[in-house]
Amino acid sequence: MKGISIKDIAKQAGVSPTTVSFVLNGKAKEKRISEQVSKKIQKIAARLKYKPNQLARGLRTGKTKTIGLIVEDIANNFFASLAKVVEDEADKYGYKVLYGSTEDNTEKAKGLLEVLKYRQVDGYIITPTKNLDKEIELLQSASKPLVLMDRYFPHINSSYVVLNNYKGAYDATTHLIAQGYKKIAIVTIASEQTQMKDRLDGFVAALKEHKIPFNKSLVKRLAFDLDRESFNTEIKKFLTTVKDLDAVFFATNYLGIAGIESIRSLGWEIGKEIGLVGFDDHDLFRLHSPSITCVSQPIASIGKNIVEVLMNELNHPGSPSRQVVLAPELVVRASSSRT
Incomplete structure (x- = not known):
């Protein structure tokens, strides 16, 4: 019709x-x-x-009133919740949001950028993959408004909104130490991107500051693209090879969920036989018995700041880039409490 x-x-x-x-x-x-x-x-x-017709309007006015949002995985609870906040906040300014997932794959991210360019979006909100820095620089050289989220490239002067991941991991590890745990391991993703690097650095710093022995055998790095069964297999293998292990910190929510499943399959009792802390809150962490301690990100504040920073770039071209670092909250629950 x-x-x-x-x-x-x-x-x-x-x-x-x-x-x-x-x-x-x-x-x-x-x-x-x-x-x-x-x-x-x-x-x-x-x-x-x-x-x-937004494309036709874009040709006439140079504005389509659309924003491109690229996340790591829209099925992940953190990114799904954040996307909803971004969508609601953008709507207040009269903008619609087009989004897609990279699965942490640079080629897929490049393909999404091409689609968004074709759709003539006015601005970009990007969760960058490891090797997407050249594409980010090309967008900047074309004077395209953009904001990086969750992670950023230290060598690129860009606007971004991120969490203080170092503090989140440091606080989580310090909490475990305060509860009397002595042999604490971390399960993380094999990535040198800022958010994962900062979480590992915060974990190590807390151990060293409190004079808790640390060596590389306490760190398990897993590939992002493993399937559920492989995550569980690798986590179980790791947990059973660390002698006298009494607590573990999972550096993402999906690792935490895999960790719960792995520990339960080993027959260990969370909170009694092993302490557990996750990163990013999740309904499962709150409802699980025992409930799971986690580092919670202020999703509403992150989304609001992302849109505000992008609107500033859209409405004030050439303005200085803005870097927003938000504080995490440690939500203490039964999985790590000995008192």
Whole structure:
């Protein structure tokens, strides 16, 4: 079925298509179009359920009122929740959000960027993959408004909104030490990206500061793209090879979920035989028995800041980049409490 066009509205209103275009683009006063004619056009457009072609509008105005959002995995609870906040916040400014997942795959990320360029989005919110720095620099050289989230490239001067991941991991590890745990391991992702590097650094720093012995055998790095069964197999193998292990810190929520499953399959009792802390809160952590201690990210604040920073770039081209680092919250629950 053919969509309603500006010409259809003009015909019914008895005016030119140009006049309709001015009214629908908010230029009625500027073009001295009477209020009576303006209201008539708007009423006909509403009755006909006219929807502007965003691509065509973009060609005319240079604005499509759309934002591209690229996340690591939209199925992940953290990114799904954050995407919803971004969508709601963007809507307050009249923007719609188009999004996709990279699965931490650079080629897939490049493909998503091409799609968003074709859709002529006004700005980009990007969770970058390891080797996406060149594409980020190309967007910057084209003066495209963009904000990195969750992680960033230290060698690129860009706007970003991230968590203080170092503090999150440091606080989680310090909490375990305060509860009397002596042999603490970490299960993390094999990545040198800033968020994972900072979490590992915070973990190690807390152990060293409290004079708890540390060696590399306490660190298990897993590939991001392992399936559920492989995660569980690798985690069980690791946990059973660390002698006298009494606590473990899982550096992401999906690792924490795999960790719970692995520990239960070993027949160990969480909170009694082994302490456990995860990163990123999850309904499962709250509802599990015992409930799971975790480092919680302020998702609402992250989303709000991301959109505010991007709107500043959209409305003030050439303004200095902004770096926002938000504080985590340690949510203490039964899985790590000995007192």
